Amino acid sequence: xxxxxxxxxxxxxxxxxxxxxxxxxxxxxxxxxxxxxxxxxxxxxxxxxxxxxxxxxxxxxxxxxxxxxxxxxxxxxxxxxxxxxxxxxxxxxxxxxxxxxxxxxxxxxxxxxxxxxxxxxxxxxxxxxxxxxxxxxxxxxxxxxxxxxxxxxxxxxxxxxxxxxxxxxxxxxxxxxxxxxxxxxxxxxxxxxx
Amino acid sequence: xxxxxxxxxxxxxxxxxxxxxxxxxxxxxxxxxxxxxxxxxxxxxxxxxxxxxxxxxxxxxxxxxxxxxxxxxxxxxxxxxxxxxxxxxxxxxxxxxxxxxxxxxxxxxxxxxxxxxxxxxxxxxxxxxxxxxxxxxxxxxxxxxxxxxxxxxxxxxxxxxxxxxxxxxxxxxxxxxxxxxxxxxxxxxxxxxxxxxxxxxxxxxxxxxxxxxxxxxxxxxxxxxxxxxxxxxxxx
Amino acid sequence: xxxxxxxxxxxxxxxxxxxxxxxxxxxxxxxxxxxxxxxxxxxxxxxxxxxxxxxxxxxxxxxxxxxxxxxxxxxxxxxxxxxxxxxxxxxxxxxxxxxxxxxxxxxxxxxxxxxxxxxxxxxxxxxxxxxxxxxxxxxxxxxxxxxxxxxxxxxxxxxxxxxxxxxxxxxxxxxxxxxxxxxxx
Numbered sequence: 127x128x129x130x131x132x133x134x135x136x137x138x139x140x141x142x143x144x145x146x147x148x149x150x151x152x153x154x155x156x157x158x159x160x161x162x163x164x165x166x167x168x169x170x171x172x173x174x175x176x177x178x179x180x181x182x183x184x185x186x187x188x189x190x191x192x193x194x195x196x197x198x199x200x201x202x203x204x205x206x207x208x209x210x211x212x213x214x215x216x217x218x219x220x221x222x223x224x225x226x227x228x229x230x231x232x233x234x235x236x237x238x239x240x241x242x243x244x245x246x247x248x249x250x251x252x253x254x255x256x257x258x259x260x261x262x263x264x265x266x267x268x269x270x271x272x273x274x275x276x277x278x279x280x281x282x283x284x285x286x287x288x289x290x291x292x293x294x295x296x297x298x299x300x301x302x303x304x305x306x307x308x309x310x311x312x313x314x315x316x317x318x319x320x
Numbered sequence: 321x322x323x324x325x326x327x328x329x330x331x332x333x334x335x336x337x338x339x340x341x342x343x344x345x346x347x348x349x350x351x352x353x354x355x356x357x358x359x360x361x362x363x364x365x366x367x368x369x370x371x372x373x374x375x376x377x378x379x380x381x382x383x384x385x386x387x388x389x390x391x392x393x394x395x396x397x398x399x400x401x402x403x404x405x406x407x408x409x410x411x412x413x414x415x416x417x418x419x420x421x422x423x424x425x426x427x428x429x430x431x432x433x434x435x436x437x438x439x440x441x442x443x444x445x446x447x448x449x450x451x452x453x454x455x456x457x458x459x460x461x462x463x464x465x466x467x468x469x470x471x472x473x474x475x476x477x478x479x480x481x482x483x484x485x486x487x488x489x490x491x492x493x494x495x496x497x498x499x500x501x502x503x504x505x506x507x508x509x510x511x512x513x514x515x516x517x518x519x520x521x522x523x524x525x526x527x528x529x530x531x532x533x534x535x536x537x538x539x540x541x542x543x544x545x546x547x548x549x550x551x552x553x554x555x556x
Numbered sequence: 557x558x559x560x561x562x563x564x565x566x567x568x569x570x571x572x573x574x575x576x577x578x579x580x581x582x583x584x585x586x587x588x589x590x591x592x593x594x595x596x597x598x599x600x601x602x603x604x605x606x607x608x609x610x611x612x613x614x615x616x617x618x619x620x621x622x623x624x625x626x627x628x629x630x631x632x633x634x635x636x637x638x639x640x641x642x643x644x645x646x647x648x649x650x651x652x653x654x655x656x657x658x659x660x661x662x663x664x665x666x667x668x669x670x671x672x673x674x675x676x677x678x679x680x681x682x683x684x685x686x687x688x689x690x691x692x693x694x695x696x697x698x699x700x701x702x703x704x705x706x707x708x709x710x711x712x713x714x715x716x717x718x719x720x721x722x723x724x725x726x727x728x729x730x731x732x733x734x735x736x737x738x739x740x741x
Contacts (some may be wrong), residue, residue, distance in 0.1 A: 133646060141649055147513050149349035151429060153342065198404060198586040199579060200420040202396040206575075209392060241345050241426045248419050254644075254653055293529035296340050298521050305517030312512060315649065315675050386567050390574050396577035401585050408592035410602070415671075 129298050134255075138266040144242050146304075146311040151242030155275055156300055158233070169272025171233040173265060175215065177244050179208050180264025181249040184257055204247050209238045242271055243244035248286035278307055323448055330452025337520075338462040338527040342428035347461060348516030351473075354497070355479025357465035358458070360415040363406070363421065365454025367398045368430050372450035374398075375438040391434045392425070399424045416479075429457060445532045464519050474501040528555030563687050577626075581669070599654075600670065601642070608657030608666035611635045617739060624729065626734045628653075638665060638740070639730035647672060648720035656696075656732035664699045664729055679721035688715070701733045 144150045151172070158168040181287055183204050216234045219227035237243060246267045250260040281303050290299050321516045337347050343364075350356045359459040374394050382390050403421045414421065424430065432452060469475050469493060478497035482490045509515060605614050611633035619630045629642040639661035644651055650673030657665035669683035681688045695712050696703070704710025705719075705726055714722035 130646070137649065149345045149513065149516065152345045152348065156344070158343075166334055168344075198582060200398060200580065201400050201403070201425055202393065202575075202582070203398050205425050206389075209389065212333065228536060239426045239431065241423045244426050245419060245423055248422055251417060291525070293532060294525045296524075296530065298524040298528060301517050301521030305514045305521060308513045308517055309509070311462075312509075312514065315678075326612045379630060383567055383570060386571055390570055393571075393574050400582050404585050404589045404593070408589040408596060463730075545623050 131259065134259055134263050136267040137251075138263055139270040139273060139305040140311070140314040143270045143274055143311055144245070144267050145278075146308040147315070148245070151271055152238050154236055154240050154242075155271075155278065156297055156304075158236070159275050159279040159282055159300075162276060162279045162283065164233075165275045166272070167229055168236075169268070169275050170229070170235045171237060172240065172242065172271050173207075174266030175212060175234070175237050176243055177261060177265040177266035178215070178269075179204075179211055179243050179247055180250055180260045180261060181257070183207055184250060184255075184260040186255075187251060190266060200248070200251060201244075205244060208243055208247070212238050216300060243265065274307075274311075278304060326445070326448050327452050330354070330454075330456040331459060332447070333528070333531070334461065335489045336429045336432075337457060338498045338524055339531075340429075340432070340469055341465045343434055343457065343526070344422065344520065345466065346427065347457075348379075348513070351419055351461055351464040351468055351516065351519070352460065352511050353416075353469055354465045354481070355413070356416050357461040358480060359406075359410070360417055361418065361454070361458025361461045362431065363402050363417075364424060364427065364457050365451065367395070368433065368457075369447060369450030370398045371395050371430055372433060372438050372446040373443055375434045376446035378440060379439050385402040387439070388417050388431075388435070391431055395430050395434070396425045403509035412479075415490055417549045418470055419539055429539065431455065460523070461467075463523060467523075468515050468519055469497070470492055470500065472515060473506040473508070475499055599724065604655045604668045604670050605631070605640045605657075606666045608655055609633050609638055609640050609659070613639060614640055614657075619735055621737055623738070626731060627735050630735060630739065636660075641735060642670075643728050643732055645724060645728045645731075647674050647724045648718065649674050651722065652728070654725065654728055656697045656729050658733050658736040662700060662733055662737055662740070664696050664703070664733060667693055667696045667725070667729060669693075669725075672675070674718070674721050679715070679718040681715050681718065681720050682725055696726075696729055697732075699729065701730060701737065703730050 138144070141150060145152065145155050154168060154172075159165050172279075180301060185299055186207060187200060191200060191203060196203075216227075219234075246264050250263060253263075255258075256262060282300060283301060285303060294302070330336075332339075332343070336343055346360060346364075350360050371391075371394055374438060375391060378390075389537055399422060402424075403414070406417075433449065437449055466476065467517070475497040480489060481497055482488055483496070483498055490550075585648045602614070605611075613634035614631035616629055616631050617639070619627065626645040626691065627641060627643050630640075631640045631642075633640060638657060641656045641658060643656065644653045644654070646652070651671075652669060652674070653671040655668045655670055658668070659665050672680065672683050674680045674682065682692055683689060691717055692713075696709065699710075701710070702710070703712065703726055705714050705723060707714065707719075710726070712722065712726050
């Protein structure tokens with residue numbers, strides 16, 4: 127059990143990193159990585175929502191959808207759960223933990239369309255994870271996302287001082303640098319996980 | 321809004337991936353064989369067109385406050401339909417694309433078009449918008465697939481084209497493709513995530529170069545025309 | 557305030573109606589495609605089954621699922637030639653689903669990897685239809701319960717750069733043979 131959880135965590139953070147090997151959540155990854163501060167904020171928000179969404183969607187899937195034979199409604203149910211969850215978390219934070227809200231608030235609405243969140247929930251179902259494994263995969267997947275986005279934000283802060291051909295401006299040069307970071311992450315794929 | 325203009329916008333000047341720069345996850349993840357690329361592109365095209373038409377048809381009766389929620393429900397509905405149909409009739413494609421089929425729900429192209437275009441336009445215009453934007457997306461996928469497959473494994477049309485018994489198209493993903501050079505000499509890294517990032521980055525750069533050059537040419541031509549007009553006035 | 561509540565109720569109602577319509581349509585599509593999907597999935601399993609042990613039919617048999625958590629299903633070949641074991645276990649990067657054929661003398665008749673997410677070009681070679689994959693899987697035919705990698709005193713040559721995947725597949729094959737042994741008693 128413990129080794130299994132460790133394997134899931136290491137896999138989600140390093141070897142099967144959501145950004146660099148599974149391509150989930152590229153849009154916010156490119157959109158929010160221009161500064162390290164914003165990247166950290168976005169990363170934290172994603173960890174939070176991915177963990178919560180994994181837990182709630184697992185419960186809904188196992189105790190409502192599958193017993194009723196409604197597994198084909200999974201995609202629809204999950205996206206609605208994620209959207210309302212994000213709304214709810216936003217309202218809750220605004221009222222009860224204003225300090226956290228001011229740090230994460232602006233990133234929360236963006237998360238609804240972050241495919242990493244829906245992706246992690248769907249992958250939990252696909253991999254037949256149990257409750258604990260799902261939550262661990264959700265949180266560590268989010269941590270992997272955060273690692274990627276923070277690392278990449280530091281790379282981007284340097285790109286600003288670099289000289290490159292005019293036509294590479296914008297996302298183009300970012301994608302190419304992201305490719306180089308992905309190349310570095312490929313090194314982890316040789317790593318043994320038990 | 322005429323069809324010709326929409327066609328140009330979807331394919332080139334307002335291309336969803338290269339110019340609007342949205343919907344990139346699947347673009348980079350699945351473009352390893354032509355089979356995946358064409359399959360994903362056509363799935364998105366169908367879903368986008370259906371969603372556009374439905375959103376445009378109900379645009380007057382839905383309340384503004386909950387329009388995004390309704391869009392998401394409509395999109396999720398069509399995505400699930402396509403997902404089920406693929407599982408039933410083209411299982412090879414369904415297993416090759418895996419989680420990226422249900423993830424079309426959060427593909428910004430679809431919700432983006434619903435929000436930006438279909439809310440304000442007639443059903444017919446939205447129908448063509450769906451087709452052309454979908455085609456633009458498919459073209460980008462195909463370009464990336466062809467490039468990555470060729471550089472990565474020296475092949476063309478893996479999964480989709482089979483030449484063992486004469487040229488034919490396979491829908492079950494078993495076609496071996498046309499081997500252009502032995503796969504040992506391919507840069508296997510192109511089939512990995514690295515290849516996805518680099519290919520899309522280069523493609524965007526080429527697009528920006530072309531658009532900028534075009535814009536410059538236009539500006540020059542306009543200036544020349546303006547100068548000519550001014551000269552003419554002076555002459556008179 | 558009253559007006560607000562009314563508005564919220566109205567919006568909820570509209571959203572609910574749209575969800576209900578969508579769910580209804582999906583229900584119909586699901587009903588239509590359900591059997592085909594089931595058959596497609598089954599066809600894949602049967603194809604995998606007959607690739608490792610030829611038979612027209614396979615009947616599931618009981619086994620001790622507590623003692624063998626990685627085993628999904630054990631089926632007896634209808635022609636009495638042996639058993640087919642379906643097993644899901646962690647590989648190096650992903651969960652691998654594999655089918656193992658075991659004859660009545662507890663020798664492996666072949667393995668077939670149904671699903672996996674191993675590194676392409678390395679671990680994925682175990683499932684590949686190219687020569688490297690075919691040769692790798694061919695080594696398993698005729699192996700008994702003491703199957704092991706060459707580094708562990710056995711005769712299975714690991715795939716280049718994919719020791720972890722090779723080890724998992726080898727161990728899973730051994731477990732499959734053990735479960736059949738426990739059934740044959």
